[in-house]
Amino acid sequence: xxxxxxxxxxxxxxxxxxxxxxxxxxxxxxxxxxxxxxxxxxxxxxxxxxxxxxxxxxxxxxxxxxxxxxxxxxxxxxxxxxxxxxxxxxxxxxxxxxxxxxxxxxxxxxxxxxxxxxxxxxxxxxxxxxxxxxxxxxxxxxxxxxxxxxxxxxxxxxxxxxxxxxxxxxxxxxxxxxxxxxxxxxxxxxxxxxxxxxxxxxxxxxxxxxxxxxxxxxxxxxxxxxxxxxxxxxxxxxxxxxxxxxxxxxxxxxxxxxxxxxxxxxxxxxxxxxxxxxxxxxxxxxxxxxxxxxxxxxxxxxxxxxxxxxxxxxxxxxxxxxxxxxxxxxxxxxxxxxxxxxxxxxxxxxxxxxxxxxxxxxxxxxxxxxxxxxxxxxxxxxxxxxxxxxxxxxxxxxxxxxxxxxxxxxxxxxxxxxxxxxxxxxxxxxxxxxxxxxxxxxxxxxxxxxxxxxxxxxxxxxxxxxxxxxxxxxxxxxxxxxxxxxxx
Amino acid sequence: xxxxxxxxxxxxxxxxxxxxxxxxxxxxxxxxxxxxxxxxxxxxxxxxxxxxxxxxxxxxxxxxxxxxxxxxxxxxxxxxxxxxxxxxxxxxxxxxxxxxxxxxxxxxxxxxxxxxxxxxxxxxxxxxxxxxxxxxxxxxxxxxxxxxxxxxxxxxxxxxxxxxxxxxxxxxxxxxxxxxxxxxxxxxxxxxxxxxxxxxxxxxxxxxxxxxxxxxxxxxxxxxxxxxxxxxxxxxxxxxxx
Numbered sequence: 001x002x003x004x005x006x007x008x009x010x011x012x013x014x015x016x017x018x019x020x021x022x023x024x025x026x027x028x029x030x031x032x033x034x035x036x037x038x039x040x041x042x043x044x045x046x047x048x049x050x051x052x053x054x055x056x057x058x059x060x061x062x063x064x065x066x067x068x069x070x071x072x073x074x075x076x077x078x079x080x081x082x083x084x085x086x087x088x089x090x091x092x093x094x095x096x097x098x099x100x101x102x103x104x105x106x107x108x109x110x111x112x113x114x115x116x117x118x119x120x121x122x123x124x125x126x127x128x129x130x131x132x133x134x135x136x137x138x139x140x141x142x143x144x145x146x147x148x149x150x151x152x153x154x155x156x157x158x159x160x161x162x163x164x165x166x167x168x169x170x171x172x173x174x175x176x177x178x179x180x181x182x183x184x185x186x187x188x189x190x191x192x193x194x195x196x197x198x199x200x201x202x203x204x205x206x207x208x209x210x211x212x213x214x215x216x217x218x219x220x221x222x223x224x225x226x227x228x229x230x231x232x233x234x235x236x237x238x239x240x241x242x243x244x245x246x247x248x249x250x251x252x253x254x255x256x257x258x259x260x261x262x263x264x265x266x267x268x269x270x271x272x273x274x275x276x277x278x279x280x281x282x283x284x285x286x287x288x289x290x291x292x293x294x295x296x297x298x299x300x301x302x303x304x305x306x307x308x309x310x311x312x313x314x315x316x317x318x319x320x321x322x323x324x325x326x327x328x329x330x331x332x333x334x335x336x337x338x339x340x341x342x343x344x345x346x347x348x349x350x351x352x353x354x355x356x357x358x359x360x361x362x363x364x365x366x367x368x369x370x371x372x373x374x375x376x377x378x379x380x381x382x383x384x385x386x387x388x389x390x391x392x393x394x395x396x397x398x399x400x401x402x403x404x405x406x407x408x409x410x411x412x413x414x415x416x417x418x419x420x421x422x423x424x425x426x427x428x429x430x431x432x433x434x435x436x437x438x439x440x441x442x443x444x445x446x447x448x449x450x451x452x453x454x455x456x457x458x459x460x461x462x463x464x465x466x467x468x469x470x471x472x473x474x475x476x477x478x479x480x481x482x483x484x485x486x487x488x
Numbered sequence: 489x490x491x492x493x494x495x496x497x498x499x500x501x502x503x504x505x506x507x508x509x510x511x512x513x514x515x516x517x518x519x520x521x522x523x524x525x526x527x528x529x530x531x532x533x534x535x536x537x538x539x540x541x542x543x544x545x546x547x548x549x550x551x552x553x554x555x556x557x558x559x560x561x562x563x564x565x566x567x568x569x570x571x572x573x574x575x576x577x578x579x580x581x582x583x584x585x586x587x588x589x590x591x592x593x594x595x596x597x598x599x600x601x602x603x604x605x606x607x608x609x610x611x612x613x614x615x616x617x618x619x620x621x622x623x624x625x626x627x628x629x630x631x632x633x634x635x636x637x638x639x640x641x642x643x644x645x646x647x648x649x650x651x652x653x654x655x656x657x658x659x660x661x662x663x664x665x666x667x668x669x670x671x672x673x674x675x676x677x678x679x680x681x682x683x684x685x686x687x688x689x690x691x692x693x694x695x696x697x698x699x700x701x702x703x704x705x706x707x708x709x710x711x712x713x714x715x716x717x718x719x720x721x722x723x724x725x726x727x728x729x730x
Contacts, residue, residue: 223619226617226619226620226621227619227620227621227643230620230621230643269641270617270619270620270623270641270643272641273620273623273640273641273642273643274620274643276642276650276653276657277642277643277646277650482649483649
């Protein structure tokens with residue numbers, strides 16, 4: 001067994017997340033394959049370390065001098081990106097002994113199907129003998145802004161605070177692409193493939209220790225060392241939110257997982273137990289995972305309070321009523337405002353048609369008045385008067401778009417920033433931008449979403465998303481307050 | 489004798505006789521070593537016509553066969569309840585052993601116990617999950633577990649917050665508070681019982697290398713009394729202690 005990362009996961013995994021020397025094994029001299037695209041993307045991202053293409057015959061790959069074998073590469077290689085055929089992977093690993101720290105094997109033809117099981121077993125043994133730590137096989141790469149590694153060609157972002165590890169390559173791309181549209185920034189995304197050597201537990205160790213990472217997401221289909229994962233999560237004592245999206249839970253799902261990554265699947269009820277015992281956050285689908293990322297990217301759990309009393313503010317009477325029910329369904333209370341707050345709001349002397357009971361329902365025409373200044377005043381009052389509540393602001397964009405005053409949202413957002421900067425223990429503010437799907441509304445929504453997300457206001461599509469996320473946030477906070485002092 | 493010595497001897501005795509599980513009486517003695525209440529009772533042999541031990545037990549009694557070959561005792565008519573005199577006990581012993589031997593089942597003896605007071609039936613199970621290792625299950629007995637599947641699982645060891653959370657997870661938890669005017673189950677009693685079975689020093693963790701699966705079903709809870717009425721403990725196959 002190779003030495004594990006436990007002692008110092010940060011320095012152990014530094015060559016993977018911030019490689020100084022990268023070997024690309026399997027890029028083509030005549031065509032463009034994943035290896036060539038990876039080299040291109042390294043260059044585009046401004047990777048400043050050494051790139052060593054390895055090719056048996058070619059002198060140049062992507063215009064960079066190539067080496068006939070990994071043994072010919074000068075010096076140590078931190079990270080190898082390997083796309084050769086399955087049959088060439090083991091010879092490569094044997095040669096890489098003492099040379100390569102981490103090798104990510106994209107190649108398929110291993111344990112994901114029954115005829116590759118023996119080859120995968122051999123890969124595991126060879127990796128152990130050679131001391132090369134393997135990610136994969138059957139995966140698609142790494143996204144590591146700090147190391148200028150991009151999972152998707154040309155899609156490099158500034159480093160963020162979300163760490164994601166995935167036993168499905170496709171899903172890691174989905175998360176990155178959707179994340180980009182939603183205004184999410186990642187500290188790292190790792191596609192783990194079959195987890196022949198390094199698995200979710202190892203990368204979890206890194207993300208838990210990584211100071212850049214504030215929230216961790218995991219897409220899991222099969223975990224070999226479930227006990228160890230449980231103990232890791234328990235020892236972490238909910239210091240960071242860990243969101244678990246577990247595939248293969250129902251019987252149908254299990255069959256799909258068996259054919260997808262070639263593993264048997266665990267007992268669903270035990271996963272629920274692990275989640276309840278460790279304070280992890282379960283996500284039922286990709287949408288929920290993304291919504292939790294949105295919320296936790298924006299909030300620092302240690303500076304947050306539980307918010308059971310929710311103040312809803314926006315336009316749309318029926319929408320507010322339905323939302324109140326949805327919040328109640330999640331154990332959250334859209335309770336009447338306390339007298340002081342109601343009185344202060346009353347002093348604003350809002351026109352008829354606005355209801356300042358909770359939910360606070362302000363029709364669009366009033367919301368739009370003075371280019372949104374009235375709305376800003378309301379937000380300002382709520383955020384400064386009531387520190388125990390979360391404030392959910394919802395805007396029905398098609399109605400607002402009809403007024404052709406787009407600077408309203410800009411004003412609203414500026415008002416919110418002002419409110420955000422005015423006090424340290426403000427209630428969390430969630431923004432819900434509701435759209436009718438019309439292209440004009442959608443483009444407006446995209447613009448507003450980016451503006452808000454950029455200054456740390458989480459944005460959701462629907463009120464029910466905000467309700468689900470706030471409920472999960474509260475469960476996480478109560479776990480921390482209840483268990484933080486417990487012996488581990 | 490120390491509980492550890494007792495349980496080691498019981499397990500050795502079962503293994504020496506190539507038994508796959510502990511018999512009910514042995515299982516209950518093991519439970520007693522973890523401060524879990526069992527009914528007052530004694531083990532009697534077929535040959536014991538005098539039944540002198542019963543003088544120390546308050547009737548009514550429950551009589552159960554002890555046989556490695558009979559898994560579902562009550563289904564096969566190998567449990568007799570509410571017995572109040574020794575003659576009935578003798579009759580039942582004769583009847584049960586006759587039927588058991590006739591169908592080729594070994595008879596290791598009989599268990600006579602004081603009947604537990606009625607109360608809320610709960611079930612606690614323990615097992616080794618292939619992925620997560622030792623785990624505990626808890627639920628309300630009868631229709632709740634059989635029809636509704638209203639049970640909570642946890643990975644062991646559990647702490648007192650986990651135990652509380654297991655209780656709160658059950659859909660039928662209000663039964664414990666005496667719903668519809670019924671008896672109540674003291675919450676602290678349930679928590680202590682769960683910890684005795686699934687806690688750090690509990691049965692499942694302590695005996696993980698020896699016991700593959702346990703089934704305490706039913707446990708009858710009335711106020712702060714919780715009594716394990718039936719217990720199954722399946723031994724780990726030898727050479728398999730992973």
